[in-house]
Amino acid sequence: MRFSIVGLLSVAATATLVSCASLKIENVDFGWPVESVVTVGDDNVAQDKRYSVAFPTAELAMEEFQNPDALRGAKLRVIRSKEGYYFVTGPKFRNVYVFEPGEGMLTQEGKILVSETGLKDPALNNRPPHVELVDGDAFKKVLTASGILEAQ
């Protein structure tokens, strides 16, 4: 009798756990076909109209240039990879920043050093599953969320 009660409780608990498990959809492609070139406004906010993404740039400017207003009026290159990470860089940047989106925030996933002297004319291309960085005719690098996969 005691065994059957335990058994029943176990079945009920399993059923409850199964029904509460969150739904997961796999193989989602978050990639943007082409990067967005967004101009940082006077309010230090970069706003992309096509994908309706807006984020303050003061902290990014502080991290890259040690000046919270350094990006005001600058053109940032932003692209979202297939996995869903945001890759952000711009002229004079030494790094490409990789962010993971969260609830009302972007969390730095990686900071990839790509140029000691700073980028001149950067552009980001989506090359699933990676992201490609080109800097004029200077170089081309294939990036992952954590670093440089390949450089030419």
Place this chain on the structure above:
Amino acid sequence: MTMRARTLSILALLLMSLTAAAQESDFAVKQSFENRILEIKKAIDGATSVATLDSIKTDITKLEGDFGGKREFLDRSLYPHTYDEALTELKDIHLITYDRVYLIQTQGIRLSDLQAQLTAMSLQIDTLTNEKNRLFAELAQSKKTQSELREVARRLNSSLDAKDRLIFAMTDSIFLPYGKDLNQASEMQKEAVGKKLAQANVLTRVNEIATDNIRFLESTQLQPKDYANLIDQHEQFATKWNGLREKMVAVALPPSARPVSATKTKGGVPVVTTAAPQPGAQVDSVVNAWNLKLQESLMASIGKEFTTNGIALQPFNDARTFSQSVRAYIATLKTSGQDPTVFVDKVWKERIDREWRDVLSKESMLGKAEYAALDQLVSELHAEQVGGQFYLYVVLVLALVVAIWWFFFRKPRGGKAEKSE
């Protein structure tokens, strides 16, 4: 913008696009494509001569060549538009401008006037279509008296006739600026005419007229005098349609230039083909059906004239077979010696010759010569009958004269005897 400035500007953009290709920046490719489209649009907008527009056409072809390989990428990055949409829009603008500039340059016709004329005609046609639908509905109601129905049918016929004339006037307006020999027109001009014909919905409208006329024949009881007018209408329509079809074939793209289209078979398997039906093939078949219906109705009405008087001709379904039937019947009368009075007097003289001569004498029917020949045959039949009676009358009159003479002028035999005695 001068021609030189425009060429320089396009060269600069071309250089930019080549640089962009070297950089392999997707964003630069997209921007380069958009900029070149914008630049070409500006060039089209400022073009004042056909030569400039011809040169711009080459730029468009070059643009297609430069970016055709990136179609898939551009489809995604130009969202909500696509590569094809962007190019189609550009070509349309070019075509419309070419048309306008060509007209201004060659004909001195104000496009606005022509456009207003076409719009007005389209409106009139639509009004007539509404009127026609209303009249067909009235005709379908059998509540009206015979004379009221006749009036509705008359108005309907004149409405169809007016619509017919308007549509062909409209197509004439479309073709007018391009002169008579459309085969000499450039591909651009042909494309422009084709586009206008499609916009004015010409094929559908022409097809609708022919179909309406068939419907009219099916829903109306016609009288002999109606047919002459209806045959004229059909002949004029067919002539105008033949002319229009020739022009439509002239402006139609050659098979090699037709866009490859996928059509689905009954099994649902798409078949890619460049073969397109000749323009207006459907109209051809409806015009033919209209003629057959008209002939059928006409011959049935003529046939009734004979059957109601008890004359059984061999069946006929057109003017030629009608003539053969009449000739055969006349031959039968001659050989059998039957009394031809009903056929000659009651049917031919009173009905056919009086009511149907105009229709049957038309060149598309029997023609004047053949009708006259038939009438002559019938008259001879009458003459033979008259000849027989005449001889009978002569004999009777002679007999009467002899009888009178015998009664009044003969010398009695008894008197002579008395005298000798």
